[in-house]
Amino acid sequence: MQREQRVKDGKREDHAEHIAPFVFLGENLALDLANTIVPVRGGKTRDVLLTLQDIASWWSQAQAYYREATRVGTLPSCNQETLEALKRLRTALRHLCAVIARQHPLKEADLEELNGLLQLAYPVVVLTEEGKLQPDYQIHEGEHPILLMVALATFHLLTRYDLTRLRACQNAACPLFFYDSTKSATKHWCSVSCKERARSVIRQRRGRAIETATKEK
Ligand SMILES: [Zn+2]
Numbered sequence: 001m002q003r004e005q006r007v008k009d010g011k012r013e014d015h016a017e018h019i020a021p022f023v024f025l026g027e028n029l030a031l032d033l034a035n036t037i038v039p040v041r042g043g044k045t046r047d048v049l050l051t052l053q054d055i056a057s058w059w060s061q062a063q064a065y066y067r068e069a070t071r072v073g074t075l076p077s078c079n080q081e082t083l084e085a086l087k088r089l090r091t092a093l094r095h096l097c098a099v100i101a102r103q104h105p106l107k108e109a110d111l112e113e114l115n116g117l118l119q120l121a122y123p124v125v126v127l128t129e130e131g132k133l134q135p136d137y138q139i140h141e142g143e144h145p146i147l148l149m150v151a152l153a154t155f156h157l158l159t160r161y162d163l164t165r166l167r168a169c170q171n172a173a174c175p176l177f178f179y180d181s182t183k184s185a186t187k188h189w190c191s192v193s194c195k196e197r198a199r200s201v202i203r204q205r206r207g208r209a210i211e212t213a214t215k216e217k
Helices: 029-034 052-062 080-101 108-118 145-160 192-216
Strands: 037-040 044-047 121-127 133-139 166-168 177-179
Touching (some): 029 080, 052 080, 080 108, 080 145, 080 166, 080 177
Antiparallel strands (some): 037 044, 166 177
């Protein structure tokens, strides 16, 4: 399923090299919404979804990665309510990802925000251009399609993916989550550069500890 969602495999590069400020790891739209809290220098994090323009830019970039995002259009009708709802969904998503990545049990309450949004949609059967039958979802009038698209991506993530592969980046200073699609299922960092940053911090700390121990002798 996750493979179908990727529009271009070639776009899955190291996040550090992506156009700032958004991170697209490209495995699932919901994970990439969770990753709109990004790492910045000094071990700090930054929220990159602060304005309606941010949502429009994020969505426009999401379309390069996710086929389902292209259906909504480049500039979905957003207002302050959409921004707040998207952030509530992101908070719920980050909590779900953190619990799953730690392999802790989930509670019913953890799913409330998501299930509230899923109620805005209803399943339909549509005909493709080739005349094939295909399941789809429609949204009740007046609702925000961007929310539904992320909610459906979460629905797929939770029910169709191997959740033992959902991970929080092992770099303690990095807030990103990712889906480990490697054959060996042994990926622990969101990117190679993040792994190197984490290791260089450890090396610096060790160096300082040795220096202090030498001075104290
Ligand atoms: Zn990372």
